[in-house]
Amino acid sequence: MDIAAKYIEASASGRDADTPIIRVDAGSEPPIFTCNFQGWKTAAAGFVDPYEQRLAKLRAEREASKAAEEEGDGATAAAPAPAPKEAAPTAGYDSKYSYEDLVAARPEGGLNLDWANKGRYLSD
Numbered sequence: 352m353d354i355a356a357k358y359i360e361a362s363a364s365g366r367d368a369d370t371p372i373i374r375v376d377a378g379s380e381p382p383i384f385t386c387n388f389q390g391w392k393t394a395a396a397g398f399v400d401p402y403e404q405r406l407a408k409l410r411a412e413r414e415a416s417k418a419a420e421e422e423g424d425g426a427t428a429a430a431p432a433p434a435p436k437e438a439a440p441t442a443g444y445d446s447k448y449s450y451e452d453l454v455a456a457r458p459e460g461g462l463n464l465d466w467a468n469k470g471r472y473l474s475d
Contacts, residue, residue, distance in 0.1 A: 447474035 355372045375381070377400055385391040448456070453469050464472055 446472060448472050449474055 352372055352374060359366050359368065359370050359372075375384070380391075450473060453472060456464065456469075
């Protein structure tokens with residue numbers, strides 16, 4: 352609801368600050384809204400809110416983890432492995448390459464560049 356209020360404040364459409372904000376849950380849309388969409392399916396039986404689905408999955412995982420800890424069987428989830436560190440670019444930004452070389456270059460190739468900033472290596 353805060354996002355909607357911030358949108359109204361920042362909107363250049365001339366909306367009044369007292370514009371009512373109404374929350375409508377999925378599957379409970381009023382006809383005044385759904386009439387604007389020709390193919391609207393009023394029965395939301397097949398719709399699953401992805402946020403609610405993910406939240407339910409996390410809750411189930413948390414409950415399973417708690418149950419495993421209470422049993423004391425040592426079946427707690429292992430900590431995730433740390434993300435691999437990218438190798439630091441060996442070619443400094445003062446190294447220059449032709450456009451064709453940079454286009455053809457691949458991370459697994461011989462050039463060890465800062466791939467997010469390939470343009471900085473471009474020769475004139």
